[in-house]
Amino acid sequence: MSEKLQVTELVATDRVHGDVYQDPAIFEREIDVLFSRNWIFIGHDSEVAEPGDYRQRVIGRQPVIFLRDDAGVVRVLMNRCTHRANAVCHLERGNAKAFTCPYHGWRFKTDGSLAVVPFPDRYDADFDKSAFGLRPAARVDSHRGFVFASLNADVPPLSEYLGPLVMSELDDIADLSPVGELMVNAGVHKVRFAGNWKLMIENAIDGYHAVPVHRSYFENVQARTGKNPGLLTTSASPARIRHLGNGHCAWDSSAIIAGGTRSFPGNQPGQEATRVYHQALVERYGQERADHLLAKSGTHLYIFPNFGYVGAHFRLFQPVSAKETRVHLFPIMLKGVPQEINTRRLRNHEAFYGPAGGGQSDDIEIFERNQIGLSATVDPWSLISRGIHLETQHDDGSTSGQITDELSNRAFFARWQQLMSEGI
Numbered sequence: 001m002s003e004k005l006q007v008t009e010l011v012a013t014d015r016v017h018g019d020v021y022q023d024p025a026i027f028e029r030e031i032d033v034l035f036s037r038n039w040i041f042i043g044h045d046s047e048v049a050e051p052g053d054y055r056q057r058v059i060g061r062q063p064v065i066f067l068r069d070d071a072g073v074v075r076v077l078m079n080r081c082t083h084r085a086n087a088v089c090h091l092e093r094g095n096a097k098a099f100t101c102p103y104h105g106w107r108f109k110t111d112g113s114l115a116v117v118p119f120p121d122r123y124d125a126d127f128d129k130s131a132f133g134l135r136p137a138a139r140v141d142s143h144r145g146f147v148f149a150s151l152n153a154d155v156p157p158l159s160e161y162l163g164p165l166v167m168s169e170l171d172d173i174a175d176l177s178p179v180g181e182l183m184v185n186a187g188v189h190k191v192r193f194a195g196n197w198k199l200m201i202e203n204a205i206d207g208y209h210a211v212p213v214h215r216s217y218f219e220n221v222q223a224r225t226g227k228n229p230g231l232l233t234t235s236a237s238p239a240r241i242r243h244l245g246n247g248h249c250a251w252d253s254s255a256i257i258a259g260g261t262r263s264f265p266g267n268q269p270g271q272e273a274t275r276v277y278h279q280a281l282v283e284r285y286g287q288e289r290a291d292h293l294l295a296k297s298g299t300h301l302y303i304f305p306n307f308g309y310v311g312a313h314f315r316l317f318q319p320v321s322a323k324e325t326r327v328h329l330f331p332i333m334l335k336g337v338p339q340e341i342n343t344r345r346l347r348n349h350e351a352f353y354g355p356a357g358g359g360q361s362d363d364i365e366i367f368e369r370n371q372i373g374l375s376a377t378v379d380p381w382s383l384i385s386r387g388i389h390l391e392t393q394h395d396d397g398s399t400s401g402q403i404t405d406e407l408s409n410r411a412f413f414a415r416w417q418q419l420m421s422e423g424i
């Protein structure tokens with residue numbers, strides 16, 4: 001690490017040293033500890049709805065295949081032939097009856113087992129095909145279709161890692177569907193920027209930036225609808241940021257949505273499709289839970305280290321180097337709702353995050369400027385102190401702050417520092 005600062009010296013309760021965004025040695029430790037030995041979000045099981053469906057993903061920088069096998073089991077397998085390490089899966093997504101290695105032709109079933117070895121007569125009788133299946137990730141588990149994996153067999157159980165508060169947030173997201181099922185089948189937006197991965201993580205739960213960075217988008221929305229979404233993120237807003245434990249954070253904007261001044265994607269008040277949708281929620285969950293879901297939804301959820309949910313999509317963060325990041329955004333459709341609801345969710349997502357959208361491009365510009373500013377090291381510290389004396393502790397173990405506070409930054413870096421210094 002530059003200047004030879006130890007990880008423990010790079011984070012204080014109210015500030016972060018610029019090395020954490022720039023130092024290649026720190027980045028390598030992040031890949032090793034946070035992204036390889038930790039639980040990592042892989043994808044949603046509806047992405048691989050049919051037997052043989054697959055997606056290429058990574059754990060840290062290691063290539064894996066996220067797939068559903070012929071028996072319907074969701075698996076995460078290393079994308080590495082057990083002969084001499086060629087990648088056996090080449091397309092980003094598709095459906096396969098089997099994976100045949102292009103080098104010498106070893107063929108693997110969708111459950112990973114080795115089915116065919118060409119010219120096997122040159123191996124002796126002890127050669128056991130069953131010992132050479134594609135290697136699985138050490139741990140795979142899921143909650144409400146959200147699939148996580150780890151290369152570390154000793155990682156704590158996923159339920160413990162997420163904790164009840166995060167699982168409850170995922171339940172609220174999944175239950176926006178009146179049949180409790182999400183469909184991640186509407187394509188992907190891909191983003192790549194010249195900046196550290198943590199810059200986008202910080203931003204995903206950062207209410208403070210929205211008014212200055214997204215001013216033109218908010219003005220555009222106000223001109224069309226008469227409502228200013230920026231009111232959610234002023235210091236007068238009743239919306240909160242909550243730390244749910246283990247560095248996982250969420251927005252709680254229910255006080256605003258329940259008050260009717262804002263609505264979540266797809267939920268357009270006054271339209272027939274919306275009435276049908278709300279009725280379906282009430283029939284499935286009862287009035288009280290339906291009200292809770294409608295008020296709560298549209299939240300931002302961050303699960304340490306690589307999962308984000310914002311509005312109507314989830315995102316996969318994928319660090320490339322200390323100063324380069326890829327992010328994939330997947331719009332989420334609701335099963336069991338009028339098509340119009342899902343169409344509106346998609347249009348709303350595109351309006352902010354699409355290539356011609358008015359919001360995400362502003363954020364990306366900010367990340368790259370942030371990385372430029374970080375190279376000035378006369379005073380290498382970034383402040384994360386906003387609202388530090390105004391945090392509220394709750395009986396459920398969570399901590400909350402006002403939506404423009406930097407509570408989530410402090411929670412993230414406390415967890416980052418703990419794992420980076422102690423390991424997993």
Ligand code: FES
Pocket residue numbers: 081082083084085086101102103104105106
């Ligand atoms: Fe795959 Fe040889 S490397 S068959």
Ligand code: FE
Pocket residue numbers: 203209210213214363
């Ligand atoms: Fe933003």
